[in-house]
Amino acid sequence: MAMNGQKNLTQLLALCRTYDSLHSDYVSRGVNNIRDPNDKENTNTEAWHSAHYMGVGYDAIRLILSSLITSLRQPPKNILDFPCGSGRVTRHLRAFFPAATIGACDLYEGHIDFCVKNFDAIPMLSKENLDELDTGRKWDLIFCGSLLTHLPSGLFVTALKFIARSLSDGGIALISLEGRHAEFIQKNKWKLIPDDLYEVAEATIEAQGYGYVDYQHSMKSLFFKQDSYGVMFARPRWTLQIVEQMYDVRVLGYIERAWDDHQDVLVIGRPGVDS
Numbered sequence: 001m002a003m004n005g006q007k008n009l010t011q012l013l014a015l016c017r018t019y020d021s022l023h024s025d026y027v028s029r030g031v032n033n034i035r036d037p038n039d040k041e042n043t044n045t046e047a048w049h050s051a052h053y054m055g056v057g058y059d060a061i062r063l064i065l066s067s068l069i070t071s072l073r074q075p076p077k078n079i080l081d082f083p084c085g086s087g088r089v090t091r092h093l094r095a096f097f098p099a100a101t102i103g104a105c106d107l108y109e110g111h112i113d114f115c116v117k118n119f120d121a122i123p124m125l126s127k128e129n130l131d132e133l134d135t136g137r138k139w140d141l142i143f144c145g146s147l148l149t150h151l152p153s154g155l156f157v158t159a160l161k162f163i164a165r166s167l168s169d170g171g172i173a174l175i176s177l178e179g180r181h182a183e184f185i186q187k188n189k190w191k192l193i194p195d196d197l198y199e200v201a202e203a204t205i206e207a208q209g210y211g212y213v214d215y216q217h218s219m220k221s222l223f224f225k226q227d228s229y230g231v232m233f234a235r236p237r238w239t240l241q242i243v244e245q246m247y248d249v250r251v252l253g254y255i256e257r258a259w260d261d262h263q264d265v266l267v268i269g270r271p272g273v274d275s
C-alpha cells in the first residue's frame with residue numbers, strides 16, 4: 001500500500017509536468033477561432049458571446065486535465081468529442097492534443113463536416129437511439145458536453161451505456177449535466193427555458209431526482225432528426241444510481257457547478273469498479 005502510494009504520487013507529479021508542457025504548446029499554438037455560420041446553438045448575437053464561447057472551451061480543457069491527472073492517465077491517443085456540435089470544444093482538443101486522433105460525433109452531418117474540415121477530426125455519424133451506435137473503436141477520452149442535459153430519462157441511460165462501452169481499457173469520460181445549480185439558475189439568475197416549461201420538469205425533480213421537458217416547436221424544428229429533445233435536470237443521486245448498475249466503469253468524480261460555473265460534471269472510467 002505504502003509503495004503504491006509513493007509510486008502514484010510520483011506518477012501524479014510527472015503527469016503534471018507532462019500536461020504543463022502540452023499546455024505551453026497549446027498556448028503558443030493558439031486555438032482556431034473559426035466559427036460555423038450554421039451553428040444552431042451558438043449564434044453570437046451579442047458582443048460577450050464570442051469571448052464566452054472560447055472561455056467555455058478553455059474550461060472544458062481545465063476539467064479534462066484535472067480528471068486525467070487525478071486519475072493518473074497519460075495523454076489520450078484517441079478522443080471522442082460527443083457531441084461535437086460546431087466544435088466549441090473540439091477546437092481546444094485539437095490544439096491541446098495535436099497528436100491525438102479526434103472523432104467528431106454528432107447527429108447532424110453539417111456539424112460533423114465543419115469539425116472534420118477545420119479541426120482535423122474523423123467523422124462519426126450518431127443515432128438518436130444510442131443502443132444502436134458503435135463507433136468501431138475505443139476511446140481513451142470521451143468528452144460529452146451538453147448532450148445528456150437535453151435527453152429524456154430513457155435516452156439519458158442509453159447515452160451513459162454507450163459512453164461506458166466505448167471507452168478503451170484505461171479510458172475516461174467526462175459527462176456534463178444540468179444539476180442542482182441549474183435549478184438555482186432557472187429560479188434566480190436567467191432562464192434556461194420559459195417558466196411554464198420549467199414547471200413541467202420541476203414537478204418530478206424532488207421526488208424522482210430528475211425532471212425533463214421537451215422543447216417547444218420552434219426549437220424542435222431545428223432538431224428535426226430527434227423525436228425527443230428538451231432540457232433534463234438531474235440530481236447527483238439519480239445519475240449516480242444509474243452508474244452504480246454499470247460494473248464496467250467506476251466513478252472517478254462528480255463535480256457540481258463545474259463547467260462554466262454552471263453544469264455538473266460526472267467522470268467515469270475503466271477499468272471497472274471490481275476489475
Ligand SMILES: C[S@@+](CC[C@H](N)C(=O)[O-])C[C@H]1O[C@@H](n2cnc3c(N)ncnc32)[C@H](O)[C@@H]1O
Nearest residue numbers: 083084085088105106107108126127128145146
Ligand atoms: C448543446 S449542443 C453541444 C455541442 C458541443 N458539445 C458544445 O459544447 O458546443 C448538443 C449537440 O448534441 C447533438 N445531438 C443531439 N442528439 C444527439 C445524439 N443522439 N448523438 C449525437 N449528437 C447528438 C446536437 O446535434 C447538438 O449538436
